[in-house]
Amino acid sequence: MSGALRLRSVSVRMGARSLVDAVDLTLESGQVTAIIGPNGAGKSTLLSVAAGQLRPSTGTVHLGEREAHRVPSAEAARRRAVMPQDSAVAFAFTVREVVAMGRTPWRKAKADDDTAVTAALDLTGLTGLADREVTTLSGGERQRAALARVIAQATPVTEGSVILLDEPTSAMDVAHAESTLALTRRLAAQGAAVGVVLHDLDAAASYADRLLLLENGRVRAHGPVQEVCRAEVLSAVYGTPVEVLDAGGRLRVGPVRPARTG
Amino acid sequence: MSSPAAPGLRSFPEDQGGRTHYGASAVASPTDDDAAPSSATRRAGAVLTDAVPVSAGRVSSGGGPGPGIPGDAVGRQGGQPGPHGRPHAGSRRTRALITAAALCAALVLVVLVSSSLGQFSTTPGQVLDSLLRVALGGADPLADRLDATLWTIRFPRTALALLVGACLAVAGTVMQGLFANPLAEPSIIGVSAGASVGAGLVIVAGAATTLPWTLPAAAFTGALLVTALVWSLSRTGGRAVVLALVLTGIAINAVAGAATSFLVFLGDTSSREQIIFWQMGTLSNATWQSAGITAVVFLAGLLGCLAIRGRIDVLALGDRSASAMGIPVERLRLLAILLVCVLTGVAVAFAGVISFVGLIVPHTLRLVVGPSQRHLVPLSALGGAVLLGLADIAARTVIPFADLPVGVFTALVGGPLFLVLLRRTLRGSGVQA
Numbered sequence: 126m127s128g129a130l131r132l133r134s135v136s137v138r139m140g141a142r143s144l145v146d147a148v149d150l151t152l153e154s155g156q157v158t159a160i161i162g163p164n165g166a167g168k169s170t171l172l173s174v175a176a177g178q179l180r181p182s183t184g185t186v187h188l189g190e191r192e193a194h195r196v197p198s199a200e201a202a203r204r205r206a207v208m209p210q211d212s213a214v215a216f217a218f219t220v221r222e223v224v225a226m227g228r229t230p231w232r233k234a235k236a237d238d239d240t241a242v243t244a245a246l247d248l249t250g251l252t253g254l255a256d257r258e259v260t261t262l263s264g265g266e267r268q269r270a271a272l273a274r275v276i277a278q279a280t281p282v283t284e285g286s287v288i289l290l291d292e293p294t295s296a297m298d299v300a301h302a303e304s305t306l307a308l309t310r311r312l313a314a315q316g317a318a319v320g321v322v323l324h325d326l327d328a329a330a331s332y333a334d335r336l337l338l339l340e341n342g343r344v345r346a347h348g349p350v351q352e353v354c355r356a357e358v359l360s361a362v363y364g365t366p367v368e369v370l371d372a373g374g375r376l377r378v379g380p381v382r383p384a385r386t387g
Numbered sequence: 388m389s390s391p392a393a394p395g396l397r398s399f400p401e402d403q404g405g406r407t408h409y410g411a412s413a414v415a416s417p418t419d420d421d422a423a424p425s426s427a428t429r430r431a432g433a434v435l436t437d438a439v440p441v442s443a444g445r446v447s448s449g450g451g452p453g454p455g456i457p458g459d460a461v462g463r464q465g466g467q468p469g470p471h472g473r474p475h476a477g478s479r480r481t482r483a484l485i486t487a488a489a490l491c492a493a494l495v496l497v498v499l500v501s502s503s504l505g506q507f508s509t510t511p512g513q514v515l516d517s518l519l520r521v522a523l524g525g526a527d528p529l530a531d532r533l534d535a536t537l538w539t540i541r542f543p544r545t546a547l548a549l550l551v552g553a554c555l556a557v558a559g560t561v562m563q564g565l566f567a568n569p570l571a572e573p574s575i576i577g578v579s580a581g582a583s584v585g586a587g588l589v590i591v592a593g594a595a596t597t598l599p600w601t602l603p604a605a606a607f608t609g610a611l612l613v614t615a616l617v618w619s620l621s622r623t624g625g626r627a628v629v630l631a632l633v634l635t636g637i638a639i640n641a642v643a644g645a646a647t648s649f650l651v652f653l654g655d656t657s658s659r660e661q662i663i664f665w666q667m668g669t670l671s672n673a674t675w676q677s678a679g680i681t682a683v684v685f686l687a688g689l690l691g692c693l694a695i696r697g698r699i700d701v702l703a704l705g706d707r708s709a710s711a712m713g714i715p716v717e718r719l720r721l722l723a724i725l726l727v728c729v730l731t732g733v734a735v736a737f738a739g740v741i742s743f744v745g746l747i748v749p750h751t752l753r754l755v756v757g758p759s760q761r762h763l764v765p766l767s768a769l770g771g772a773v774l775l776g777l778a779d780i781a782a783r784t785v786i787p788f789a790d791l792p793v794g795v796f797t798a799l800v801g802g803p804l805f806l807v808l809l810r811r812t813l814r815g816s817g818v819q820a
Contacts (some may be wrong), residue, residue: 178707202713209711213702214566214756219479226701274704278712279736 128187129318130153130175130205130287135184137170137243137342154284159329160322163363168322169210170235171339172291175320176207189285192291202230205277205287210295212271218260220251221268229278231384245277248308250301264296264373271307279317286317293321295327306332326367326378330354337384338362354378408799433686483762486755490769494549497776501545507536547673548779548793549772550681551734552744556687556771558730559745560752560763561692564699565723566629569753573634573731576724577613578645579742582735583666585609587650602665603677603736604717610732613643618724628706668739668781677737687731689768695723696760698809703758741794743801744771744778750808 137145145167152175158313160168173179174186175195186193196204206227206291214223221362224245228238231260246252249269254262272293279288290309306328309319313334323329329336329350336353338346340362344356346353354376359367366381396464400415476517499511520526522664528538555573562571574580593602621628621635647666698719712717734741749763750771756762775793778800782791 173707176707176711178710198715199712199713202711205711207708207711209705209707211705213705213707216569216753218700218703218758222700222757222759223704226704226712227702229698 128152129240129285130193130320131185132171132175132181133185133187135171135174135181135186137167137174137179138175138182141286145174145180147184148337148339148342148344150320150337150347152320153335154316155313156285156334157313157319157321157332158337159305159333160320160337161183161324161326161329162345165341166339168339169291172207172289172322177205177317178207179203180283183325188287195222201232201321202278203290204285206274206275208271208288208290208293210291212264212268214259214267217260219258220262220273220338221246221255223270223272224251224255225235230278241277241280245273245280248272248276249258250304250320252387257334260387265298265301269305270295272308274301275297276308276312279312280310280333282315282317286315288310288312288319290319291320292324296323302328313376326354326359330369330376330378349375411433418441420647420663449492475762483756483766486752486766487769490687490773493773493774493783494769496512498545498549501548501776501780502537502541504780505536505541506788507533509533509537511583517568518582525568528654533673538588543649543678543775544670544673546675547681547737548670548775550678550685550750551738551741552672552771552773552775552778553768554685554730554734554740554771555744556748556767556774557685557689557692557764558727558734559771560760561696561699561765562745563721563728563760564702564760564763565720566633567703567705567818568629568748569668570746572742573639574742574745575633577617577636577639577643578610578642578728578731579615579735579740580647581616582732582741583662584613584643586665586739587647587654587662590658590665591654592651592807593658603680606736607732610735611728612730613639614724618721625780658714658766664792665739666730666794668741668797669780670738671790673737681733683735684729684733688726689727689764691722692730692764695719696764697728699723699760700758700811715802739792739794741775744775744797747801747805747808748774750805760819 127130130152132148134147134148134149136143136146136147147165148171150158150160150171160171163169170179174181174355177186180194188196190206192206193201201218221242223240225242227245227295228241231238243252246255249272251266251269252274254266254270259267262270272290275290281288282288288309294305297305302325306386309321310332313319321333323333333350335348336350337344338353338358345362345366346358348354354365356369359369359378368379368381370377499514502508503511503516513533514537517528517531517534521528521534521538526534528534558573559571562573562575563569565571566575569616585608586602588609589601589605613626617632617636617639620639621631630726647662651662654662698709699712701714702711702716704712706716723758731745748767752763752766753769756766778797779793781800782793782796785791785796
């Protein structure tokens with residue numbers, strides 16, 4: 126038992142290429158797990174498998190007690206919300222309309238939905254933009270709208286809720302990126318199992334409980350932040366010097382940068 | 388800084404830098420287990436806590452109440468107007484109601500005007516009188532010459548025009564939502580081309596004139612078969628994606644078009660004329676039977692489209708996001724295409740190929756009431772009926788004593804109008820067309 130979402134020896138093959146190779150990943154309730162690794166390491170592919178959007182070539186995915194693909198789709202959507210990398214919307218829906226789409230799996234009383242939508246808008250700082258058309262938003266704002274939709278879908282967060290975010294902060298400014306990462310912690314504090322793909326190693330080390338480091342589709346390291354964040358491992362995987370500094374109880378992780386002189 | 392600064396902070400636009408509660412929570416919560424946040428962040432947290440008393444619990448939350456707990460965010464900034472006063476869902480609903488009322492009024496006018504026009508001149512008042520007398524009073528429509536003209540020729544034609552327009556517009560609306568593209572049209576999936584082949588076959592074979600219902604039946608069957616062919620050929624790996632559907636549609640449309648041309652080549656002079664006129668689209672063969680069958684199919688199709696319209700909206704987020712929200716994308720797409728095919732098929736079967744109604748009605752309505760299918764599906768039924776009703780009036784009156792093919796008219800007027808709309812849309816708010 127244990128683990129809101131469990132991937133067991135999951136592999137994804139496309140033709141002869143192996144995108145994900147025998148990966149085990151357990152997303153625990155109440156924890157944020159960050160998936161890190163270089164470009165093309167298979168992070169997004171792994172997240173797609175976890176999200177149920179891609180059936181693995183081999184291996185199993187369990188959502189709670191059952192195999193994920195045996196859970197009826199609406200029920201699965203109530204327990205597992207997914208924010209994709211691409212936050213484009215085809216038509217000029219308003220932000221509020223997009224966020225309200227997150228309530229699709231619920232079909233409950235309207236008032237309840239309105240509360241969830243308003244709360245999600247508020248949490249992502251979009252209340253002032255609620256009536257704007259998403260097609261007129263900047264990339265970062267659109268990403269926040271997608272995040273708000275995912276939060277609306279995940280409401281109410283309970284033990285067993287799974288929230289998957291694929292590079293949620295890639296287009297956001299530093300303030301909104303921090304707020305978003307802080308939000309993942311708060312969702313976890315409410316009992317959600319959060320999985321997030323991140324490129325920013327320092328952010329991953331600061332906000333995640335556990336890290337999964339992927340290299341060429343394989344797990345290179347998996348465990349608590351302190352275990353995974355080792356300079357020699359990260360430097361080898363990324364092929365560039367990475368330093369890990371202890372800054373008073375928390376790690377600062379980043380590339381080694383040359384000193385500027387003159 | 389102290390609490391007097393609070394109002395300023397509160398009304399600070401949220402989209403400018405996260406210095407509101409959204410940013411505040413970031414200051415307070417990420418490092419709950421952090422030994423020593425800087426005194427500056429402590430201060431900022433304190434100010435914001437003062438500034439936003441309603442959500443004080445949230446600002447200091449880490450393990451406490453947080454997102455998604457109803458009541459948590461209630462009342463916060465709810466009454467504040469956003470900095471960007473754009474049309475929103477509420478006003479879109481209001482606009483939809485106004486548009487519906489306007490279209491209903493237009494529909495009544497179209498019925499009266501359309502029915503009063505013709506060689507045997509009548510006034511809208513006489514039309515209304517006849518309508519009430521026969522429909523409510525139970526008078527015999529054939530007893531009076533005026534009643535007979537109205538009830539055997541004009542009313543069926545007007546009814547068919549409205550129904551065909553409604554069918555085409557609803558099908559176009561669903562098609563655009565389905566393809567998440569405002570330029571999608573039912574003809575993409577081969578409905579019209581298939582119907583043309585079916586119609587051409589029976590005309591050339593000579594069955595169309597000898598057996599009464601073979602022409603519409605063959606057209607409808609052709610529409611269904613070719614759509615099924617496009618659907619099955621575009622499936623790759625058990626899924627039909629939009630791009631594959633469009634490309635397969637182009638290829639099949641070309642083949643079906645060539646097949647129709649071949650039938651025209653094979654046929655004798657009268658068959659050729661019949662095929663060509665059928666392809667132009669005309670309402671002159673309307674009867675109560677054809678209008679009745681169209682009405683039944685239209686109602687069934689409309690009910691189906693109304694039932695799935697909320698889910699079609701979600702497809703605008705992309706197939707992956709839609710399926711992550713529990714929408715069985717593949718099944719929904721198949722069902723929607725079937726509905727589009729049946730609606731368009733019945734329209735084409737009785738009225739021939741009438742273009743642009745399915746494109747222009749949803750496009751225009753979207754500019755007024757926004758892109759949600761919740762409003763667009765019912766409104767486009769009204770809009771399509773009004774548009775084709777008007778087009779039919781024009782087709783009968785533009786050239787005196789000549790009955791222009793209504794399909795020619797909709798294309799002649801609809802094409803340029805669509806260009807104008809398109810250019811305005813593209814120039815406007817950056818809608819991704």
